[in-house]
Amino acid sequence: MTVLGEAAKRPRLLVVDDERSNLALLTLTLRNEGYEVVACSNGVDAIARSMEQPPDLALLDIMMPGMDGFQVLDRMKERPETSRIPVIFLSGMEDLSSKLRGFSLGAVDYVTKPFHIEELRARVRIHLQLAQSRRAIVEEQSRKLETLVEAQRQLLRHPEELPQARFAVHFASREEVGGDLYDVVEPAAAIHGYFVADASGHDIGTSLVAAGARALLRQNASPVWSPEQTFSLANDALVTWIPPGKYLTAVYACLNRLTGHLSLVSAAHPPCLVLPRLGEPWLVELSGDVLGAFSGAHFGTRDIHLMPGDRVVLYSDGLVEDPDDGILWNAGLARLLEAARRVHDVPLADLPRLLAENLVGERNTDDVVVLAFEY
């Protein structure tokens, strides 16, 4: 779909040739076709003009004094603003090697001089159309992706939907196709399950894996199965359809509100944080294999007993890791405990956000999910 303003926009072409009659010929011919033409007589100007306002297509002479056409294309490919501009080479050089060199550098076409202007017009038109189609495809895919992400968000459980589960969550997704997710389920009256997972990668496959894992957890979270069995069932189903190279780390906490009994199971996920109402925060470190990589995986488990008012925090690694600063789990965990002491007395609803602000701040290097619940 094209909006009217877009359709009315004249395509902008950059033509680059050191020879004046060629430049005039190209400029006049293409202006007569209704294009906006920016004419440059050397490579340095061509780069500067294409950076100022990227054209929809560029026609580049190869043999020019100073920077030649190959070098201009090379420079354009280096920069994201100009790397997708379709480039047609123009040259009197008829040898195959210069044509092949142009194509290998990423040119879309080649016109040998002296050219027939009708051929030039046709090639310009077809490459503008191709670029437009490509843009339309990308926009369409991006729209589909947004729909998928929106659908995922719709599925997220909000604290007010299940107030008896007494939880709060902070969920920040850096990208449209993040791999972090959480869920809160109620397998039976007074039994609540809390789930946080992080799927590897940042692409559409990651989003699908995340969505699939949540669906499997919902299906398998039942009083019939222990949390570990729930993970095993989900794992064996995941390995049958998960794309190669994809997996999840995950943690699942199942709280029996009648007894205060908390069962934890982890698939290579960062430790859980326990904030006792009275006493120092501490970490529950659990080992275990990742989810979805192979069948028969083993998961780390731990049972603990909570007192009324005790809180537990599950989170994704974005909270404690900063690959840019080289901060990995171990250093991150020490900071997490410090931050936990600072937020000990805040209301539950504010706890996940404040923890994230304390630890991540503006850094925002990854998806982050922080889920806190209270017994």
Add this chain to the structure above:
Amino acid sequence: MDSTIPVIDRQGSMERLDNDEELWNEIRTIWIEDVPQMLRNVRDALEAGNADGLRRAAHALKGASSNVGTVRVAEQARTIEATALEGNWSIQAEHVAKLGEEVERALEVLALPPA
């Protein structure tokens, strides 16, 4: 050079320009204005013994001449471009002298009103 090659192939040029008279006139004017300097560039490179400069200068003149249809100039320039790097300066001196003559002839014909 083949004597059947015309000084100007106006028909071929007009075909490439989609019979756009105005466009042809435009590039004719540019060619007449620019050709003295282009020829000077060729001669300078020859005198300096700059083989690559000679090749490039001839290349530029070939391109401009192909557009307007001064095909004898274009052909002579093409010969120089193709052989410049061989470094045979006495032959290149002859080629360049011949190029000068072809440019003179083309300027005379182009200055005439269209037939």
